[in-house]
Structure formats: structure tokens, C-alpha cells
Amino acid sequence: MSGQPEVWRGRRVVLGVSGGIAAYKAIELCRRLVDDGAHVIPVLTEDALRFVGELTFSALASERARTSLFTTEGTPIPHTHLGQTADVVLIAPATARIIAKYAAGISDDLLSATLLATRAPVVLAPAMHTEMWEHPAVQENLATLRRRGVHIVDPESGRLAGGDVGEGRLAAPERILDAAAGVLTRNGDLAGVRVLVSAGGTREAIDPVRFIGNRSSGKMGHAVARQAAARGARVTLVTTAVPADIDGIDVVPVVSAQDMHDAILGRFDACDVVVMAAAVADFRPKAVADSKIKKSEGPPDIILEPTPDILGELGAAKQGQVLVGFAAETENVEANGGEKRVRKNLDLLVANDVSAPNAGFEVDTNQAILLDSSGASEHTPLLTKVALADVILDRVTVLIGRGSAHQDQEQR
Numbered sequence: 001m002s003g004q005p006e007v008w009r010g011r012r013v014v015l016g017v018s019g020g021i022a023a024y025k026a027i028e029l030c031r032r033l034v035d036d037g038a039h040v041i042p043v044l045t046e047d048a049l050r051f052v053g054e055l056t057f058s059a060l061a062s063e064r065a066r067t068s069l070f071t072t073e074g075t076p077i078p079h080t081h082l083g084q085t086a087d088v089v090l091i092a093p094a095t096a097r098i099i100a101k102y103a104a105g106i107s108d109d110l111l112s113a114t115l116l117a118t119r120a121p122v123v124l125a126p127a128m129h130t131e132m133w134e135h136p137a138v139q140e141n142l143a144t145l146r147r148r149g150v151h152i153v154d155p156e157s158g159r160l161a162g163g164d165v166g167e168g169r170l171a172a173p174e175r176i177l178d179a180a181a182g183v184l185t186r187n188g189d190l191a192g193v194r195v196l197v198s199a200g201g202t203r204e205a206i207d208p209v210r211f212i213g214n215r216s217s218g219k220m221g222h223a224v225a226r227q228a229a230a231r232g233a234r235v236t237l238v239t240t241a242v243p244a245d246i247d248g249i250d251v252v253p254v255v256s257a258q259d260m261h262d263a264i265l266g267r268f269d270a271c272d273v274v275v276m277a278a279a280v281a282d283f284r285p286k287a288v289a290d291s292k293i294k295k296s297e298g299p300p301d302i303i304l305e306p307t308p309d310i311l312g313e314l315g316a317a318k319q320g321q322v323l324v325g326f327a328a329e330t331e332n333v334e335a336n337g338g339e340k341r342v343r344k345n346l347d348l349l350v351a352n353d354v355s356a357p358n359a360g361f362e363v364d365t366n367q368a369i370l371l372d373s374s375g376a377s378e379h380t381p382l383l384t385k386v387a388l389a390d391v392i393l394d395r396v397t398v399l400i401g402r403g404s405a406h407q408d409q410e411q412r
């Protein structure tokens, strides 16, 4: 195991393996990541296949190993799919060749094309002979990549292929995994911050059997809670959908908008940040029938009344807390979101078009417009909900005075 299962569980890791003798060590990385719950997709270059077997990786990883840009199986454009759905791309070993191609923007195989098609953080663990490692061409390429926000795990000194000794040996697996975990968790930039997150769709009872509900699965809110905890926050998750495997998070199960209101308002004074990702019903039946409404009595008249506006109340009562709301929209997303941000007195509003493909309810991806109190808007690309959670939390670190807008851009 990598020793950090809470970081890796559910993460999609593209594990790139390029052609060097250290390729055999990537097998161990693959195994450890899978043991810790990561979803690992190995991508091997043609030269890597001279050192290690495709079958070995396919047997150990979460999906079969990928080796070609051109395939008739699955998606016809595997590099964009891999790049867009990855939470992190980790290349170990990274040869001088893949480093050079990445720095120059060359995409002539699946791994180099995936590198250009991803917005996920990229971690490279180079391995090569000392002379190659020290060559100005390699060092200049690495400097270029560092400037672009790529994370490099420097090699170590030791025995190299052919019996030589010197700098260039692939870093130990622990160092590589720690570095990648640090990238994913932004090195604990939310340590000690008390974050209250809501998730899921509320259910408003009509009678003991029926309710008015919505399509929220809780995935978006769970991603925010998990990412905040991974970044060191003390997280309370108020949710209608209790997730499995949510270690280190205080989970408060609720059902209705009123339950959620009471759970959140009761904890508001003791938190620093609130992220309301839940889809809270705006209306509920005014009266709840004590027993099941009989079909034989014909369609009932259900009179609705408004539920409490939780965020609205928080916005009116806040005393230094950072408030983040969502807006589920199907039209005029930016304008409607902006209006909600102002009306509810929010520091940040995440507006998503829930009618867009692969965004909004139930799916693992989302796309949003972030609106803040300066009036600025940021349109994100389609991201995994985990990656969007990190984008939101990057903004939160700035709002609580722990991060800089410039760093956040670099980390993406």
C-alpha cells in the first residue's frame, strides 16, 4: 500500500510507463495504488513494452493496459478520454525522450497525447543514466515543465543499469507516491480548517410512503467533503446520501430540507467554511398524511409551502465564515447564478448547467462557472467532480487567506 488510502480511494490515476530499465518498478507502484483504492489505468509506450509485459499491468491494474493511440476497442479517441477523466497523470519512469516530447508538445503516441489532453496534475519521476540526467537539454526541458506546473520527483543516486553508479536512479516508490499524494492534497493546505458540506437531494414527505425528491446523488458534495478532508480540513458532511468509505469525516444523515436546515444551522457557529452542494427542495407539502393516501380516493390535492432557505439564512447570519453555494440551472446559467450569489450573500457561487451532457446530477463529471464577489467569472472545462471540488477548494484557500490565485492556476 502507499500508506495513504484516504488520498487514493476512488482516484483515477493514469500510470504512464516509458521505456527504461526502471519500468519494472512501475509494477510495484501500480499494485500499491490499486491496494489503496485508486482506479489505475496503465499506459505503456512501445519502448516500455521491451522491458515489461502489457499483461502484467493488465492483471494488476483496474483496467487493461493501454498501448496504442489507435484502437478499435472502446472509445476511438483514447487519449482525450484518459486525459479528461484522470485525477492525476503519473509517469514513472519518465525517460529523457518522454520529457522532451512533453516539453515540446509532441504527441506521437498514446502517452504523449494523453499528457497534452489532460488538465489533471502531472507528476513525472525521471530515471536515466547520470550523463543523460545532467545534460542541459534534459535539465532545460525539466525547467520548462516545472514552470508549467508539472511536478518532478527527482531521481536518486545509486546503482544504475550496466553496473554504473550515480544520479539518475528512479526515486523510491514511497517518494513517488508521497509526491503524487501531496499534489492531490495540495500538501494539506486546509489543515485544521472546519468545513461544513451538504450533499444529496432532500425528500419532502407526502405520506409515510411517498415523497417529493430530486435527482441529486450526493456525488458532488461527497467529492468536496473528501477533497477537503484529504487537504487536512476537519469536515462535517450533512447528507441525504451516506457514502461508503468516507473515513475521517463526521457524517450527519438527514432526509428533509428542515432536517438539513437544523443540522447546518446548529453547526454554523463552529465552522469556518460552508459548501452547500445539496439540492434542497424549495417546496414541501404543507400537510403530511399520517397514513398512505389511498389510490381509490383519486389524485390528491397537494398544497405546497416554501422550505427554509438554508443558504439565505447563513448569508444573513454569517460572521466571518466563507460561504460557497451552488446553483443548478438549465438556462441563463451565469446571470441566474450571479443573482443567487448576491441574494444569498455568498463569497463564491458554483453555477452548473444541469441540462448539459455529462454535467450536473448523478454523473461523475461536471462543468461550472465560478462567480465571486469581485464580479469575476471563471468557466471551468468539463472536469471530474473530484477535480472540480479541488478547483472550488483552491478558491476557498484564497478566501481564507491561505493560498494565492496565482498558485491555484499553476496547480491546475
Ligand code: PMT
Pocket (backbone or CB within 6 Å): 199, 200, 201, 215, 216, 217, 218, 219, 220, 221, 257, 276, 277, 278, 279, 280, 281, 282, 307, 308, 309, 310, 311, 312, 324, 325, 326, 327, 328, 329, 340, 352, 354, 360, 361, 362, 363
Ligand atoms: O449530487 P449530484 O448528483 O452529484 O449532483 C450535483 C448537483 C447538481 C446537485 C450540484 O452540483 C448542485 O447544483 N447543487 C445545488 C442544487 C440546488 O439546490 O441549486 P439551487 O439553485 O436550487 O439552490 C441554490 C443554492 O441554495 C444551493 O447551494 C442550495 O444548496 C441552496 N438552497 C436551496 C434551497 C433551499 N431551500 N435552501 C438552500 O440552502
